[in-house]
Amino acid sequence: MEWFAAPGSWMGRLLFQRGLAALYVIAFLTAVNQFRALIGENGMLPVPRFVSRTPFRQSPSLFHLRYSDRFFAAVARLGVLLSAAVAAGAADLVPLWASMLMWAVLWALYLSIVNVGQTWYGFGWESLLLETGFLAVFLGNARTAPPVLVMWLLRWLLFRVEFGAGLIKIRGDRCWRDLTCLYYHHETQPMPGPLSWFFHHLPRPLHRVEVAANHVAQLVVPVALFAPQPVAGVAAGLIVVTQLWLVLSGNFAWLNWLTIVLALSAVVPASSPPPAFAPAPAWYVGVVLAVTALVAVLSYWPARNLVGRGQLMNYSFNRLHLVNAYGAFGSVNRIRQEVIVEGTDDAEITGNTVWKEYGFKGKPGDVRRMPRQFAPYHLRLDWLMWFAGISAGFAQPWFLPFVTRLLMNDPATLRLLRTNPFPDSPPTYVRARLYVYRFTGWPKLRASGAWWERTFIREYLPPVTLSSMAPTDGQA
Incomplete structure (x- = not known):
């Protein structure tokens, strides 16, 4: 032998x-x-x-x-x-x-x-x-x-x-x-x-x-x-x-x-x-x-x-995930789009409404927060938030259930986040906005401590309440 x-x-x-x-x-x-x-x-x-x-x-x-x-x-x-x-x-x-x-x-x-x-x-x-x-x-x-x-x-x-x-x-x-x-x-x-x-x-x-x-x-x-x-x-x-x-x-x-x-x-x-x-x-x-x-x-x-010409990337040919196809970054994004989730506890939305931002552990949010090292630990929600920024189609079927749980102050969901701006009671409204994020240069980093600069693009999800979200909770 x-x-x-x-x-x-x-x-x-x-x-x-x-x-x-x-x-x-x-x-x-x-x-x-x-x-x-x-x-x-x-x-x-x-x-x-x-x-x-x-x-x-x-x-x-x-x-x-x-x-x-x-x-x-x-x-x-x-x-x-x-x-x-x-x-x-x-x-x-x-x-x-x-x-x-x-x-x-x-x-x-x-x-x-x-x-x-x-x-x-x-x-x-x-x-x-x-x-x-x-x-x-x-x-x-x-x-x-x-x-x-x-x-x-x-x-x-x-x-x-x-x-x-x-x-x-x-x-x-x-x-x-x-x-x-x-x-x-x-x-x-x-x-x-x-x-x-x-x-x-x-x-x-x-x-x-x-x-x-x-x-x-x-x-x-x-x-x-x-x-x-x-x-x-x-x-x-x-x-x-x-x-x-x-x-x-x-x-x-x-x-x-x-x-x-x-x-x-x-x-x-x-x-x-x-x-x-x-x-x-x-x-x-x-x-x-x-x-x-x-x-x-x-x-x-x-x-x-x-x-083959139509090469598949990261694909399993059987349910046991044996002998798979692999690959990474067949395409590279030219700009970074981030979904920023915010809430308010105001009873009504007015021009004076104060919106507070939810902080994620890994994905960019606060422009002054230096990116952190988490790998090899995997922050699954943060990764899918990156995909959601690329296209709203990638946010199905999980994003609306995620927002619903923020409106409930669901403890398990909040543990996935870095900061919850509503520790005492749930927000009345939650919304999401889409921004372009870019790294700052040396002068701005030294002057302001900001690692990122961001530009508002558009509304991603209009303000919603728990009552308006309940029928879609968990649906796709």
């Missing part, structure tokens, strides 16, 4: 597994903290309503069997505890079958959440976490050498993530081809970070170098992942460097960190001779061979997607 094992990859496997488990902790913790307002029984897009109209075969999930907020919280908290235990090394202290079971439970629990998460869980990194987590089930633990086939499957996944992102850019927005996309991207990306203002103000020639380097990193370097070592390790190392650059320049939940974790499985050489491993059991070899064959068959669709 020498062909089956890759003992020299033991350190890469170790770092990959511990890093992946840590990201599972964050993903489950995000679910614990946010689910009640988003998909809970009284949430904006309730799970009970979703499962009542969606068959199990279309969204396999434990919550088709039973749903309550208490049960969902128990599932998510179990995910936090189990992934934390695995990150601490628990899976290396048990027999191989038990280790595989621990990883399988993590995957099944998170799949159950994603498949009922609806719009709130419609991000590419959800599928990436599930596909990566599925492969982790078959990597073995400290008692067995890493199976070479699964290590190659991880490289195939990393290749699709990077190469797919590179192709969607070249095929998509012209600014990727003329090297000008980063004139805009740092300012218009979904959730800028604390360094995004500084990245935006880099000299334009350097922005062009950044874009060119990105094309090399995503279209050339991934091919070298399939070369012998040390070439594959160098390629993976370059991917890690480029992902860290993205970590510094914005907030993309756990996308960048998960890509780094995947790359670490190939980039880290063993610093010492590998430990002694027990021979792989025959049943384990059989399972790995079967999974490899399954991935090979399922790879037909994403491979065809890569070479």
Whole structure:
């Protein structure tokens, strides 16, 4: 069975597994903290309503069997505890079958959440976490050498993530081809970070170098992942460097960190001779061979997607989110439009009505507030508010239920926000307005402390009351 094992990859496997488990902790913790307002029984897009109209075969999930907020919280908290235990090394202290079971439970629990998460869980990194987590089930633990086939499957996944992102850019927005996309991207990306203002103000020639380097990193370097070592390790190392650059320049939940974790499985050489491993059991070899064959068959669709003209971005070809298509920023916005939500407790709206703004944790609002770092934690509401600013169509079906809950001072919804201007009693009216946001320059930042400047465009949602919103609550 020498062909089956890759003992020299033991350190890469170790770092990959511990890093992946840590990201599972964050993903489950995000679910614990946010689910009640988003998909809970009284949430904006309730799970009970979703499962009542969606068959199990279309969204396999434990919550088709039973749903309550208490049960969902128990599932998510179990995910936090189990992934934390695995990150601490628990899976290396048990027999191989038990280790595989621990990883399988993590995957099944998170799949159950994603498949009922609806719009709130419609991000590419959800599928990436599930596909990566599925492969982790078959990597073995400290008692067995890493199976070479699964290590190659991880490289195939990393290749699709990077190469797919590179192709969607070249095929998509012209600014990727003329090297000008980063004139805009740092300012218009979904959730800028604390360094995004500084990245935006880099000299334009350097922005062009950044874009060119990105094309090399995503279209050339991934091919070298399939070369012998040390070439594959160098390629993976370059991917890690480029992902860290993205970590510094914005907030993309756990996308960048998960890509780094995947790359670490190939980039880290063993610093010492590998430990002694027990021979792989025959049943384990059989399972790995079967999974490899399954991935090979399922790879037909994403491979065809890569070479096809109508390339899909962040698309799952099956309900288990296995062997998906990936990509990011096939187009780049030239301006940043933000939806600003305000309320008032005046009984009637007059020319003297004072409107108070709701503050979000991550998305721009107060022009003097420096953008914050949240990734790898995922602020789901803030991300969808960015989409809502692009087009009102992206605000369906969750925005009106969100406004309704603000008019009720719903505690679960308010916990998703940074500030509530009506702590004592609900507002009588809530409205939303659309602004263009732009980063200020050095002189204005020094003079006023404002990181942003904004210009009013139009009314996004006219002032509404709770009585006017009740009939549309939760409808689409």
